[in-house]
Amino acid sequence: MAAKSFDLIVIGAGPGGYVAAIRGAQLGLNVAVVEREHLGGICLNWGCIPTKALLRSAEVFHLMERAKDFGLSADKIGYDLDAVVKRSRGVAKQLSGGVGHLLKKNKVTVIMGEATLPAKGKVSVKTDKGTEDLTAKNIVLATGARARTLPGLEADGDLVWTYKHALNPPRMPKKLLVIGSGAIGIEFASFFNTLGAETTVVEVMDRVLPVEDAEISAFAKKQFVKQGMTIMEKAMVKQLDRAPSKSGGKVTAHIETGGKVEKHDFDTVISAVGIVGNVEGLGLEALGVKIDRTHVVTDEYCRTGVEGLYAIGDIAGAPWLAHKASHEGVMVAELIAGKHPHPVKPESIAGCTYCQPQVASVGYTEAKAKELGYDIKVGRFPFIGNGKAIALGEPEGMVKTVFDAKTGELLGAHMVGAEVTELIQGYVVGRQLETTEEDLMNTVFPHPTLSEMMHESVLDAYGRALHF
Numbered sequence: 001m002a003a004k005s006f007d008l009i010v011i012g013a014g015p016g017g018y019v020a021a022i023r024g025a026q027l028g029l030n031v032a033v034v035e036r037e038h039l040g041g042i043c044l045n046w047g048c049i050p051t052k053a054l055l056r057s058a059e060v061f062h063l064m065e066r067a068k069d070f071g072l073s074a075d076k077i078g079y080d081l082d083a084v085v086k087r088s089r090g091v092a093k094q095l096s097g098g099v100g101h102l103l104k105k106n107k108v109t110v111i112m113g114e115a116t117l118p119a120k121g122k123v124s125v126k127t128d129k130g131t132e133d134l135t136a137k138n139i140v141l142a143t144g145a146r147a148r149t150l151p152g153l154e155a156d157g158d159l160v161w162t163y164k165h166a167l168n169p170p171r172m173p174k175k176l177l178v179i180g181s182g183a184i185g186i187e188f189a190s191f192f193n194t195l196g197a198e199t200t201v202v203e204v205m206d207r208v209l210p211v212e213d214a215e216i217s218a219f220a221k222k223q224f225v226k227q228g229m230t231i232m233e234k235a236m237v238k239q240l241d242r243a244p245s246k247s248g249g250k251v252t253a254h255i256e257t258g259g260k261v262e263k264h265d266f267d268t269v270i271s272a273v274g275i276v277g278n279v280e281g282l283g284l285e286a287l288g289v290k291i292d293r294t295h296v297v298t299d300e301y302c303r304t305g306v307e308g309l310y311a312i313g314d315i316a317g318a319p320w321l322a323h324k325a326s327h328e329g330v331m332v333a334e335l336i337a338g339k340h341p342h343p344v345k346p347e348s349i350a351g352c353t354y355c356q357p358q359v360a361s362v363g364y365t366e367a368k369a370k371e372l373g374y375d376i377k378v379g380r381f382p383f384i385g386n387g388k389a390i391a392l393g394e395p396e397g398m399v400k401t402v403f404d405a406k407t408g409e410l411l412g413a414h415m416v417g418a419e420v421t422e423l424i425q426g427y428v429v430g431r432q433l434e435t436t437e438e439d440l441m442n443t444v445f446p447h448p449t450l451s452e453m454m455h456e457s458v459l460d461a462y463g464r465a466l467h468f
Contacts, residue, residue: 003133006032008336009123010140011115011435014041015048016313016325017142023333025106032109032134039099039110039197041144043322045092046164051187053088054167058194063358069393079195081172096118117283121308122411133362136207138308138336141296142329143282145275145314152239153179153271157228157240159251159268163188173197173268177253179237181208183353185272186224190355193229200230200264202237202255203204205451209353213414215380216443220416223357232257234411240269277315300343302332350428352421357397360424365433368401377437379461383417386467388448394418399457401427408436413457414457417451426454437462 004044008024010017013035021033038045053419057079067074103110111129111134116432123134149155149160155162161169166188174197180188187365193199201224206225207217221231230312243250251266277294289304289311290297296311298304302453304311310332313325325345334341351364369376383397397417404411430440440458445451459465 003122003135004032006030006109006134006136008032008138008140008333009034009134009136010142010329011123011279012041012142012144012313012315013039013099013103013110014142014144014313014325015043015322016144016329017041017140018103019326020140020142020312020329020333021108022102023330024104025108027333027337027339029333029337032111032136033103034111034113034115034123036112036114038096039103040092040096042146043123043325044095044099046167047126048322049095050088050092050167051163051191052186052354053091054084054191055187057084057087057354059356061116062194066393081169081195085168114281116281117287117309120287120306120323129179136308137251138179139310139311140302140329140332141282141284141304141311141315142313142325143278143315144325144376145277145294145320148274148276149269150177150273153237153269153272153273154241157248158244160240160271161268162271166192166270171268173266174267175266176200177251177266178266178272178448179269180204180272180274181210181231182211182272182274183351185270186220186274186353186355188270188381188458189224191228193224193227194356197268199228199268199456202232202235202253204234204236205235208233209359211351212359212361213400213412214222214367216359216361216398216414216416217401220355220357221414224355227356234258275314275320276319279315301335302328319346319349319351321349321351338390347400348428348431350424352424354421357394357417358418358420359416360426361412361414362424362446364402364408365412365414366400368405369411370403375410377403377405377461379403379457379459379465381456381460381465381468383449383450383453385456386448386450387454388450388452389418391448392418392450398455399423401454403437403458403461410435410437413454417450421452423451427449 007029008031010021011032013033021031024031028121064074064077113125116124137226157165176197176199178201180183189201209217239254295317298316301312312328314320319440331341353359379401381399384395401413402412
């Protein structure tokens with residue numbers, strides 16, 4: 001049977017792949033997308049979306065426990081973990097179905113199966129019905145990533161979990177160890193801690209949320225500790241001894257900190273020590289694709305160096321964020337269709353972490369800006385100085401802005417507190433439009449809103465804060 005021919009084949013239907021396919025189809029290309037598991041990828045099915053649904057349940061539970069603070073009464077507050085998880089899975093399912101509908105609406109051919117690239121411009125797909133051969137002048141790799149496993153700390157789904165087990169937990173942990181305090185680790189720590197698990201977080205770097213601004217990390221840590229978490233920084237889990245669930249279920253973790261190894265007992269461990277790219281089994285090496293530490297090496301336009309072959313999203317390296325993947329997908333589709341898109345700049349991509357309190361940032365941290373040689377002005381404004389934050393009963397948090405002292409360019413913005421994952425977009429737009437401090441100072445922010453703190457933080461950088 002002759003190979004089916006397309007203008008563009010996308011391998012992987014996560015937030016990078018399906019968006020690349022849709023944009024390609026909008027631009028008149030004949031597009032196929034190959035997916036081996038779920039439309040929507042990890043993000044929709046096992047990542048960004050279902051975790052937010054879980055965290056929302058924890059947030060509502062936390063608010064119910066504080067009912068008295070708001071002049072309300074709520075008796076016998078409790079939760080049903082199975083029902084919480086069921087809601088989360090329902091949300092993921094609804095959105096995954098939505099992706100199928102969007103692909104169909106845009107006349108994208110969807111092929112469910114495992115893809116390999118036997119030669120340049122060729123894709124072979126192993127499906128339920130056998131093997132399908134496809135050809136295309138342009139191929140986009142959007143195969144994503146999976147949880148990294150460290151020797152001796154492998155997940156078993158019983159006592160030691162990955163994010164997937166944690167999203168569909170076999171039980172509620174009583175004493176939980178989370179290894180790694182990036183976004184995934186700290187979100188699960190926040191969820192289970194809020195629901196009553198005695199939670200310990202171990203981070204190998206010198207602070208939790210290590211990619212964030214140091215001041216924001218320190219503020220967040222203080223809140224986590226206040227909520228009852230144990231935070232161990234500059235610490236490493238060397239070994240896990242497991243006694244299976246049948247005999248009560250216990251994990252003894254050997255944790256090294258300050259040169260000493262101590263043993264601690266837990267009933268559950270979540271490993272969140274980073275990700276590795278899904279680069280195996282595709283035949284990339286034979287095509288001459290460069291791979292560096294499980295990620296495909298690309299230029300700023302996501303080109304791999306092999307003609308007609310692109311890589312987007314997690315497989316193409318940091319930042320490992322769904323919105324970066326989507327944006328790269330659009331850029332590559334436009335490039336293939338003969339348009340002239342701008343490359344995606346990593347420092348213009350915001351990061352959001354949905355722990356309690358939330359954390360969000362864009363651009364350079366204060367330390368990074370100094371390291372790059374900028375002369376800087378830094379502004380800060382606390383939630384306690386904002387009327388809306390106090391009315392919401394959320395007075396813990398801060399907004400921090402970093403400016404180039406010479407030009408007034410907004411170099412970075414960093415926030416911790418209620419709803420900051422929604423607020424950050426104001427600064428993202430500002431950076432995209434190449435805003436200066438003067439533009440931001442002259443912008444009228446509505447009152448009473450949390451966004452006023454964004455204004456005040458800018459004013460503070462120039463010694464003009466009004467409410468603090």
